[in-house]
């Protein structure tokens with residue numbers, strides 16, 4: 012009987028805990044109209060300091076600063092896929108050379124930081140040295156970089172002629188491997204400018220190709236901290252990673268879950284772990300069955316302490332079978348009538364009601380007459396795993412509160 016109240020308490024605790032935790036990862040304010048999702052950071056007091064971007068106070072635009080002094084304007088940020096698109100460097104006047112060639116010899120990323128160039132980028136290199144003809148890059152006359160110069164309408168005629176000629180070719184390659192995930196090098200004995208196309212489709216006309224350089228970031232690690240005070244229960248403030256920055260590292264036996272922003276107890280990934288889960292599922296299910304029976308008995312016999320049987324012809328006709336009694340209430344949308352009011356409290360949360368309803372529906376689906384209509388043990392266990400997860404996480408939340 013104690014299963015349900017415990018579960019409900021834990022559920023409420025869990026939701027409360029989640030809302031507290033999520034807000035403790037400090038998200039940076041918008042920069043102009045662009046949202047800056049966690050872990051991206053535009054100042055030292057928000058986001059994660061390793062995921063630094065620059066919000067220009069004057070223009071209210073975001074810039075991605077690469078090594079040796081080059082900056083790239085951020086055009087869009089896709090938080091869900093942990094990617095952003097930046098604008099390649101501007102051209103120097105009347106030349107097929109980009110600014111980042113002079114400033115930094117192209118785009119160089121710090122390999123100790125979590126950013127890299129994705130394989131969605133097809134890179135065109137321009138104004139290259141003839142030496143490049145013998146490189147693994149495609150610098151042939153049929154290379155797609157020629158189509159870009161001729162028909163994308165993104166390069167004016169005069170510059171296009173400087174960008175590729177019989178002696179100085181242009182070349183094409185797909186980024187994302189090593190070293191191109193961290194470096195698109197421009198120099199006088201290589202190439203002097205680059206442009207990037209996202210998800211290039213050679214079937215489409217070149218003027219429909221989308222320009223932009225896509226950069227992804229690694230999922231955020233544990234939050235940075237200055238002292239132990241910044242860390243919650245299951246973690247310690249210790250130096251971490253290549254940078255040696257202090258972070259709230261999870262205690263032994265716990266793993267960082269960046270989605271939830273908390274340390275979760277490590278799950279054993281063994282057969283023993285699985286069978287444990289199944290046993291918990293089966294046990295929970297039987298506890299549930301017992302609980303429902305107990306609730307129903309309590310309801311149908313009010314406060315009398317007589318022991319009730321599941322089927323008893325001495326009771327009212329409608330209440331002979333307790334299962335029928337419960338299913339009638341559920342069908343009539345009055346499922347809360349068969350639940351002990353103490354479980355609900357004065358103002359039950361929507362989630363509490365939903366979970367009780369799901370429990371009841373699952374239990375009743377097991378009482379259906381036809382075998383084919385009843386869920387298999389696997390289905391029941393799957394439904395219950397949802398609940399087990401919440402119970403698992405609740406253990407952690409109580410530990411860290």
Ligand SMILES: *[C@@H]1O[C@H](CO)[C@@H](O)[C@H](O)[C@H]1NC(C)=O
Nearest residue numbers: 078079114115116117119121
């Ligand atoms: C750019 O920075 C990297 C790392 O500091 C360095 O190895 C490289 O030589 C630099 N390139 C230029 C052109 O300064």
Ligand SMILES: *[C@@H]1O[C@H](CO)[C@@H](O)[C@H](O)[C@H]1NC(C)=O
Nearest residue numbers: 127187188189192228229230
């Ligand atoms: C680029 O970053 C992603 C996400 O962190 C990572 O999975 C991938 O291995 C990195 N690519 C390279 C070439 O390092």
Ligand SMILES: *[C@@H]1O[C@H](CO)[C@@H](O)[C@H](O)[C@H]1NC(C)=O
Nearest residue numbers: 061078121122123124253254
């Ligand atoms: C690369 O990033 C690490 C970690 O933030 C930093 O310590 C290091 O100085 C950076 N390297 C360069 C060349 O900026």
